[in-house]
Amino acid sequence: xxxxxxxxxxxxIREYTGQLSDDQLQTIFDAGNAGAVGMGQFENYRIVAxxxxxxxxxxxxxxxxxxxxxxxxxxxxxMEAVSAGIIxxxxxxxxxxxxxxxNYNMASLGSIPGDVLPAGFKPLIALTVGQTNETxxxxxxxxxRIQKETLK
Ligand SMILES: Cc1cc2nc3c(=O)[nH]c(=O)nc-3n(C[C@H](O)[C@H](O)[C@H](O)COP(=O)(O)O)c2cc1C
Numbered sequence: 001x002x003x004x005x006x007x008x009x010x011x012x013i014r015e016y017t018g019q020l021s022d023d024q025l026q027t028i029f030d031a032g033n034a035g036a037v038g039m040g041q042f043e044n045y046r047i048v049a050x051x052x053x054x055x056x057x058x059x060x061x062x063x064x065x066x067x068x069x070x071x072x073x074x075x076x077x078x079m080e081a082v083s084a085g086i087i088x089x090x091x092x093x094x095x096x097x098x099x100x101x102x103n104y105n106m107a108s109l110g111s112i113p114g115d116v117l118p119a120g121f122k123p124l125i126a127l128t129v130g131q132t133n134e135t136x137x138x139x140x141x142x143x144x145r146i147q148k149e150t151l152k
Contacts, residue, residue: 085125
């Protein structure tokens with residue numbers, strides 16, 4: 001899909017019809033891996049995909065998603081939060097390109113069991129993802145959904 005068309009077609013998907021394949025997960029990982037992070041300090045970030053039923057069952061607000069991909073960092077300043085957003089957005093667009101349903105998720109962060117992430121890493125944002133019956137075509141959004149201005 002062309003990039004601009006993809007961007008206009010992206011939407012939050014909260015209903016999932018099945019698990020993604022390992023190849024699809026790898027493609028999503030690769031997209032996250034291509035993200036930019038502040039000061040190029042990639043070692044400060046982790047991407048952890050949760051597919052284990054017993055862990056998923058403990059997560060709040062994931063809408064029954066079969067996969068939850070957590071972006072974590074070893075600090076939680078604005079720089080790590082923004083970088084995590086870039087990483088997760090890359091992964092969301094990759095999911096869309098694969099025809100999968102995905103949504104950003106913060107609701108689950110507080111319920112992630114302590115042993116899921118490496119010691120010292122904090123979850124900053126997650127992506128719920130799974131197969132979907134939804135299709136992706138450019139949406140007609142209100143032009144002022146986000147107010148904009150240009151100083152000249
Ligand atoms: C930082 C962030 C956190 C979000 N957390 C959640 C969440 O926990 N649960 C949820 O259902 N949607 C969550 N969303 C999705 C937004 O609600 C959704 O993107 C917004 O309503 C706009 O809809 P759209 O993505 O279809 O354009 C989050 C989005 C962002 C950017």
